[in-house]
Amino acid sequence: MEWNVIDGKLVNNFKFKSQTELAQFLLKVANYADEINHHPDCKIHKAFQLEISLYSHDKNAITDLDHQLAQKIDTLIN
Numbered sequence: 001m002e003w004n005v006i007d008g009k010l011v012n013n014f015k016f017k018s019q020t021e022l023a024q025f026l027l028k029v030a031n032y033a034d035e036i037n038h039h040p041d042c043k044i045h046k047a048f049q050l051e052i053s054l055y056s057h058d059k060n061a062i063t064d065l066d067h068q069l070a071q072k073i074d075t076l077i078n
């Protein structure tokens with residue numbers, strides 16, 4: 001899946017085989033987000049799907065940091 005700009009946020013939807021697998025991925029994302037102190041908005045829906053939205057709250061815009069976080073998240077999926 002690709003990242004898309006929707007309502008001023010970088011958005012991607014990740015699908016998993018179980019909610020446990022989803023949660024394991026989310027924990028990796030959260031660990032990295034805490035490391036860099038830049039955090040995604042996340043929504044678990046339809047049981048096994050994780051929608052991640054990235055934008056910089058302080059700037060109310062998509063910044064380089066959001067693009068970097070998106071790239072990192074893509075590496076964590078495998």
Ligand SMILES: C[C@H](O)[C@H](O)[C@H]1CNC2=NC(N)=NC(=O)C2=N1
Nearest residue numbers: 037038039040055056057058059
């Ligand atoms: C208080 C704390 O440092 C801020 O809220 C940080 C944390 N994580 C953040 N994450 C994002 N995506 N945008 C921010 O502006 C931001 N600010």
